[in-house]
Amino acid sequence: MIDVILNTIVSGILIGGFYAACAIGLSISFGMLRIPNIAHPGFIIAGGFLTYYFNKTFGLDPLLAGLLIIPIFFAFGFLLYRGYNRFFESKRDEREGQMSALVLFFGVLMIIEALLSVTFGVDFRTVTTPWSSIVLHFGSVGICLRMAVPFLCSVLMVCILYLYFSKTYLGLVIQAVAQDSMAATLIGSDPRFAKSIAFGISFSTAAYAGTLFVCLVPVEPSLGMQFLGRVFSIAILGGLGSPLGTAVAGLIVGITESLTTAYIGSSWTLAVSFILLLIIIAVKPTGLFRR
């Protein structure tokens, strides 16, 4: 009995770490830059499929392939912000701009899903590596490397981002721009540049989260819509813009989902994050870890 609970919680933690990696980019774009990028999970799936493609075509290790697609996504995010700035931030007032942008990104999410379906088909795809099937045993708890490796990579990612945003000049400037863009120009920074970098980083995290995704479980184009609830509830719960908060929130959602799967039934798992999302929005939309 205890073993089951322990194993459930451990797998919840492992998957929760991965969720944090999925949500952290949204936490940056939605939390810091106030760009309602609901297409974020779509880009995660796209990252997963690209990793799959590199793995299948060139036989690259998926974790390595993921590193290769990061620059592509970074550049894409960087440029996309330029366009966003031109069409929305400089032309329309904030409220109107955000609403239009929301609809726009919804369209983008649909297009990604459709393009992936057209290119790769609607089947589930996954990559297998030599370490995928290894299971380590610690007493009664079994840890599968297929889950542990994405977890460790996610932890690493969160740590890097935390250090980047609190210890480097550009990271601090991104935070500064998020808090007061006008004052940020007065310290000699170019907010547009800082935001482009931040959006690029947000996309890079989506790419690598996709890589981890495809290592962890098979992916399929329409999963983006399902992940929408997860990434938003984690990002909001984590206090939007705080890497460590996002990590904790990811663990909370992961463990809750894991317990739900074990004790209520896997057909309700997806509902967990959406219900959690509604509760957060109703009770505490600023999240748990807003500083």
Add this chain to the structure above:
Amino acid sequence: MNKLVVNNLKASYQSVQVLHDVSLTLHEGETVILLGTNGNGKSTVMKCIMGMLKSCSGEIYLERDGQRIDLLGKKTHDIVNMGITLVPEGRRLFPYLTVKENLVLGSYPHHARGDVDENLDYCYEIFPRLKERHRQISNTLSGGERQMLAIARSLMSKPEILLIDEASMGLAPVIVRDVMVQIGRLKDQRKLSILLTEQNFNQAIKIADRGYIIVHGSISYEGKNKDELMGNDLVKKIFLGIE
């Protein structure tokens, strides 16, 4: 002799013209005050110099080692990188960052990054309160501390020219005096040229070398020194309440 020159500056918000041919000069090592009551265009002058207002015309340039560098049309962050910085009206700190993070960010311009530690020590020395509170989140500071932090943050960029917009706004009289004393010390210690906009004549005049009075968007009087300013009728009427 290096100087900042503003010549025939016109500016407008939408269709309303708020500055009419403003001209002023700031020489090296001077403290110049720009006096005027609310809504006469003091802050607008500052915004134009910093390139924060697109709809302005005229001439704004820097004369440095005999070379003329035009500022009009340049972007704000480029102007900051030339060694001109503004302490904006309402402080505009980064509210969720700590005091120290705010200060470190002040040294973002490339020419200042090398001397972060030195500048940090200097700021802590003139504003010891900031050192005590360096780990505190900046929006939990008091009004006076925020003003100190705002000034300190702009000093971190090692400016040659410091513009201060409404340093005394919203502060208690005692604190205004402190802040003015500190600004006065800065000029002596760091060889700064300071342009200060103020409504509080009595405090500002203590540290000023010269001054301009701006009324309805144009310079209506230029005082060559303290005494001239003190004796001027317009000053008496507007700021001292003497008819």
Add this chain to the structure above:
Amino acid sequence: MMKKVSFELIIPGIIVACIGLLIAKLVSGIYFFYVCYAILQMIALAAAWNILGGYTGYVNFGIGGFFAAGAYTSIVLLKYYEVNFLVAILAAGTVSGILGLLIGYLSIRVRGIYFSISTIAVSTILQMVVLNTPFLGGAKGFKIIRPPAFPPFSNYIEFLFLLILLISFFAVAVSRLIEKSWIGRSFLAIKDSEQAAETSGVATLKLKILATVVSCALMGIAGAPYPYFITLLEPYSAMGLTLGTYAFAAVFVGGRGCWFGPIIGAVLLGGLQQSVTVMISSEWNILVVGLVIIAFVLLAPNGVVGLLKGRKKPVLLKKKDRV
């Protein structure tokens, strides 16, 4: 007010019903009614969406959920309790309206984006509930056998056509009534600046919730005859993206915050959808609607109506109004 309602709602309603009957009598092809049904349903959903999204600027992504709530309510009542069709329609509207009230209370106090995400959440949760409830057909869905046609109709689809025609007329008429009344002007104020509206005495929160409830209820009503139209009601297609997204894309194509925008948009987009579906697969269908949404948001934020208005010369004051 009553006089206005009778002029704007009942009399035109009777006229529309007569025209509908006439069309049903004159046209004999069944395919025609299927196409018309799809387009009219899109008009109804788009007009309903427009009441909240167009007038107050709150984007509802959960159209499918509210629509399906109505569809399931009506089929459950019709199938298990054998109630009157009118009762089923009203019940469908009530259930969706209550869902709207819930979501409005939960999320409309905070920023608009949170509302939008909540709508996705609610429709996903509804989908989960249906999937996990055998009573509602689960994943397999409901198989529905259409009742035999009754006079004056020669086919049941003609009756459904008339029904959806009246429903879409009702949705458009309600949105027009709201637009032309003090409520519409308050919405305009809310959209412009919520704070200014609030301080000028507009009860913004109440009005926003009212708009949410009316909008969602109309979506539910639009869903009520759907089970009989589709004959197989299952959660994936009823709550899926395509249906709802086409509806709100129709508003963007036509023009937001204007009662006839959704009609224009739905006719254009419905025509496009019919031709695209005939030609190619459903993925391309989604791709096309995605591209249409992006193009209109970027290039013509006020839709076709905005484009037409933009070309017009500035409106001159009437002689008596000139200063």
